[in-house]
Amino acid sequence: MFGLNSKDTSLLLVVAVLTLLAPFILNPFPENSDLAQFNAGYPDLMQRFVIFGIFAIGFNILFGLTGYLSFGHAAFLGVGSYAAIWMMKLLTLNVIPAIFMGIVVAGLFALVVGFVSLRRSGIYFSILTLAFAQMSYALAYSVLTPITGGETGLQIKPIDRPLLSNLEPGEIGRANLFGIEMGNSYLLNVGGWQFTFNAGYYIAAVVMLIAFYISIRIFRSPFGMMLRAVKSNQNRLNYTGLNSKPYTLAAFVISGMYAGLAGGLMVAMDTQVGPERMFWTASGEVVLMAILGGVGTLIGPVLGAGMIKYMENILSKINDAILHQWFAFMPDGLENFKVAIIHPFIGKGWHLTLGIVFMLVVIFLPGGLVEGGQRIGRLFRRKKRKDKPSPDATPAE
Amino acid sequence: MGILEVKGVNKRFGGLQALGDVNLSVAENTVHAIIGPNGAGKSTLLNCLVGKLIPDTGSVMFDGQSVLGRKPHEINQMGISRVFQTPEIFGDLTVLENILIPCFGKRDGAFRMHAFEQVFHEKSLIEKAEAILEDVNMADKKDFHSASLSRGDKRRLEMAMCLVQEPKLLLLDEPTAGMARADTNNTIDLLKEIKSKRDITMCIIEHDMHVVFSLAERITVLAQGTPLVEDTPENIKGNPKVQEAYLGESQH
Numbered sequence: 102m103f104g105l106n107s108k109d110t111s112l113l114l115v116v117a118v119l120t121l122l123a124p125f126i127l128n129p130f131p132e133n134s135d136l137a138q139f140n141a142g143y144p145d146l147m148q149r150f151v152i153f154g155i156f157a158i159g160f161n162i163l164f165g166l167t168g169y170l171s172f173g174h175a176a177f178l179g180v181g182s183y184a185a186i187w188m189m190k191l192l193t194l195n196v197i198p199a200i201f202m203g204i205v206v207a208g209l210f211a212l213v214v215g216f217v218s219l220r221r222s223g224i225y226f227s228i229l230t231l232a233f234a235q236m237s238y239a240l241a242y243s244v245l246t247p248i249t250g251g252e253t254g255l256q257i258k259p260i261d262r263p264l265l266s267n268l269e270p271g272e273i274g275r276a277n278l279f280g281i282e283m284g285n286s287y288l289l290n291v292g293g294w295q296f297t298f299n300a301g302y303y304i305a306a307v308v309m310l311i312a313f314y315i316s317i318r319i320f321r322s323p324f325g326m327m328l329r330a331v332k333s334n335q336n337r338l339n340y341t342g343l344n345s346k347p348y349t350l351a352a353f354v355i356s357g358m359y360a361g362l363a364g365g366l367m368v369a370m371d372t373q374v375g376p377e378r379m380f381w382t383a384s385g386e387v388v389l390m391a392i393l394g395g396v397g398t399l400i401g402p403v404l405g406a407g408m409i410k411y412m413e414n415i416l417s418k419i420n421d422a423i424l425h426q427w428f429a430f431m432p433d434g435l436e437n438f439k440v441a442i443i444h445p446f447i448g449k450g451w452h453l454t455l456g457i458v459f460m461l462v463v464i465f466l467p468g469g470l471v472e473g474g475q476r477i478g479r480l481f482r483r484k485k486r487k488d489k490p491s492p493d494a495t496p497a498e
Numbered sequence: 499m500g501i502l503e504v505k506g507v508n509k510r511f512g513g514l515q516a517l518g519d520v521n522l523s524v525a526e527n528t529v530h531a532i533i534g535p536n537g538a539g540k541s542t543l544l545n546c547l548v549g550k551l552i553p554d555t556g557s558v559m560f561d562g563q564s565v566l567g568r569k570p571h572e573i574n575q576m577g578i579s580r581v582f583q584t585p586e587i588f589g590d591l592t593v594l595e596n597i598l599i600p601c602f603g604k605r606d607g608a609f610r611m612h613a614f615e616q617v618f619h620e621k622s623l624i625e626k627a628e629a630i631l632e633d634v635n636m637a638d639k640k641d642f643h644s645a646s647l648s649r650g651d652k653r654r655l656e657m658a659m660c661l662v663q664e665p666k667l668l669l670l671d672e673p674t675a676g677m678a679r680a681d682t683n684n685t686i687d688l689l690k691e692i693k694s695k696r697d698i699t700m701c702i703i704e705h706d707m708h709v710v711f712s713l714a715e716r717i718t719v720l721a722q723g724t725p726l727v728e729d730t731p732e733n734i735k736g737n738p739k740v741q742e743a744y745l746g747e748s749q750h
Contacts, residue, residue, distance in 0.1 A: 104616060315614075323602050323620070324613035326591070330599050333590040340548065340586070341600045341659065342574035344608040351611060 109317050112399060116313060120306045123147055124296045131293030135427070138418060141411055144286055144299035148370045149410050151302070151309040152363050157390040157402030158309075158316045159359020163352050164388070165397035166325060168332035169219070172227045173234025174387050176214070177357040179241065179379030181207035181364030183248070186255045186374050193265040194257075194274045196283065196304070200365035207361020208354055215353035219346065222335075234384050241376035254375030276369050278304055283370055301370045308366060309403075312359060317399055319355070328352050389455075393462055395469030404470045409455065416451035501526040501699050502547070502667060507556030509542055509723075516542040517553065518723040524667070524716075529693060529700045531710045534720035535743070540703045543720070544671055547701075548580050549573045561666060571608045579660035580669045584676075585652035587659070589645035593636060596644050596655055597627035600663045630662045633695070634688070650681050654688065661692065670702045674709050686712050711735070719743065 103110060119126065128142030141147070160174050181203030188199040218229040241249040249255065257274050268274055276283045283301035290296075319325045327348050330338045338345050368374055377383070386409065394405025421440055424447070428436040446454045466472045504522040508515070517539045524530045534540050545551040547558060549570040558565050565573050574580075588596050601623045606612065618624075631637045634654045639647065644655060653673065660668055673689070674682040686709055693700065693713075704710050710717060710731070717734045719726040721743045727734070734740055 104619075106618060318616070319613050321616050321618070322613050323598075323606075323615060323617055324611060326595055326599065326617055327602070329591060329595075330588045333588040334586060337582075337586040337588060338599070339570045340574055340580050340582075342571050342603040342608060342663065343599070344569070344571045347609040351613070355613070 103314065105317060105321070109321065109399075113310075113314060113317060116400065116403070117310050120151065120310060121303075123150070123302075123306070124298055128294060128296055132295045133293055138423070139415060141415060142297060144284075144297055144302050146410065146414050147299065147302045148305050148366075149414070150407050151305045152366045152370070153387075153390065153406040153410055154403040155309050155312045155366065156360055156363035156387055157394070157406040158312055159356040159363070160387045161356075161391050161396065161398075161402040162316060162319060162328075162359065163356035164391055165402075166320070166328035166332065167349050167352050169222065169349060169353070170227045170388065171218075171230040171353070171356070171384075172381070172388065173214070173230035173232070173237075173384050174356070174360050175379050175381070175383035176230075176234035176237040177207040177211050177360035178364040178367075178383065179237060179374070179376070180210045181361030182368045182374040182378055183241070183255070183364075184361070185365035185368040186257070186372070189257060189263060189274070189276065189368065189372065190255070190261045191263060193263050194276055195265075196276050196278050196365075196369035199276075199369060200308075200362060203361045203365025203368070204358045205361070207364065208358040211354045211357020211360075212350070215350050215357070219349050219353060231381060231384070234379060235381055238376055238379040238381070241379060249376060252376065254373060256373040274372075276301075276372050305366050305370065308362070312362065313399075313403070320399060324348070324351070389459060393459060393469055395471030398469070398471040401469050401471040408458075408470065412451055412455055412458075416447055416454055417449065419447040421448075500524045501561055502701065503557075503559040504543075504547075505557045505559075507543070507546060507553040507558065509539075509546060509551065509553050516723055517546070520556070520720075520723070520725055522718055522725065522728075524699060524701055526666075526699055527697050528715045529689075529702065529713050530716045530718065531702045531704055531714035532718050532720060533704060533707075533710055534726075536705075537722075538720040539723040540720055541671065542723075544580075544669060544703055547573075547669060548578060574663075574665075575603075575608060577666035578669060579663050579665035579667070581653075581656055581660055581671065581673055583672045585649070585656045587644050587652055587655050589643075591644060592640070593631065593642050593644050593647070593655060594624070594627055594640040596659055597630060597662055598623060600659050601627055604663050627662060630658045633661070634658045649677075650684060653685060657688065657692065661696075661698075664696075665698070667699045667701060670700060670704075672703055672705055674704070674706055682706065682709060685709075689713055 103113070105113065124142050124147070127147065128140045130136040130140050156178060164170055184206035185199035185203040188202045192198055214230065214233045218226055218233065221229060242252060259271055259273050261274055262268065263274060266274060281300050283304070285300040287298040288295060289298065327343060331345050331349055335345050390405035390409055391402045393408060394403065395401025421444060424440045424443055425436065428439050431439065462469060500523040502524040504520055507517055507520040509517040520543060532540055532543065542551065546553050547565065549565065549568050552566060560576060560578060563576065565576065588599065598617065605623065628637060628640065631640055634657060636651065636654055636658065639651065647655060674685050677685065690713065692698065702713060714731055716728065717731055718728040719734065719740050726739060726743055727737055729737065
């Protein structure tokens, strides 16, 4: 189906079902229970899951296929965001032109950065991309303040009058898709549960599914095979009559466009942008997402993005007061002791937890979460085979 | 006029004259060997032919066109394929994919943005790749991860990758270097088989006299960057100059 083989089709369908049912899946705990703080089914976080999923999918097309590790991908995310917000400020509050502009501008910027950076490979390539991203950050932060709003960034303000949107005087524009506002949500209460269906999330989710589908097509295409050949043996590729340079540049631009798409979607959701979006930590984060989930796998980067964003938003919300509540049944001394031990790993210390998880994954599961899943799958299959031998293994008659 | 004409090629590395006034003519449909002691400039000459190095002076004409100043992929597209000293293959890809890459390169040129087509839809190319694997007796290994192949199979695979391009000239850089006697003989048989099945010009750079005398129709002897003599294997064997420069040394 969709021009894919059956395995990829089922992967795409599973991802589609999970994404569309995310408001249920991410809200497993009733609203009033103690565990409700582990619910991730609120619009802001769900939007971030899919947007960073797109960012990581695009990054994986470059890093996973060609092996070129870009350390400046957040620059394309930021450039896409700035382009998108200017579209909304000037032209229309409809998100489609904004997102489209984000993709185009990020793609052009990636063409320039890629053209220069791809003259080198390995660590020098990474450093070049990092330098470009930090330059972009510095430009956005200070030099280009009239365009980027400097430190405070850009928001949609009451004085913004987009050409094609008829706003009342003094009304602050809100992002929409043909009248559907991104912030619109439908609440569904079932028993103790509350499920939120947010328009912005569903629009971003559909975009992510399209982006995911395109990435599967690229992975299975002759182009994708050439990119894997670049990673495997670039020398051989050149002596086989193929020019590796345009292939890597095309991969770089495509992944830059994915980043621009993610940046445009971010603006569509929260109608603001700041230079910190291009800071090197943001570039590092997408590298972590790809590695954590599984470099070069189809679904890995999305899982990695989800995991990091979940930890960032949920772990960081837990504070000492909540811990004391959890351990209240214990004697005071023990309670305080437990809280003191866990304290560094929660709240602002969530990075510490992320670091430990990352180290464990890299050491024990070099293939990321996807490899973990595969190992568990294999374990179950083997066990099943041991329990009851399959019919064709038993001799007939 | 041969398919490959090297005229007056010089190459210096600093103070070292690696190649001095090399003239070479490889006739079409022959197996031409270039031999010489270590440091004679065999590899430098080969690198000048494939675009890795550019000679200081002189000309290299292939099939009536100059190859100088062209990139390796352009020279390959002209019809020169190269086998490396240690097999260079795409280790992360399957055997079949290894063959498909040159197939796409042959059909679509050095670059094509075929990002939305699917490999498994390219039935005719896959058939072509399977046929060449059949030719080198590797059809049963087509789904193997090519890094897991034995060294001999890697060599076969690399040859198949070159052959599927239907090159006019196949360059072989010490194809039996570091091989055991049995592997060497297998490689000789493979090359003989390849030669018997199709019209192809081969240029072999080789150290091993056994390989050279079992395959070559013409031999050029290089010594200290200059061709000493070019002749048939029988005459080379009897040539006292060659004995002195090369064979005498190796028959301790």
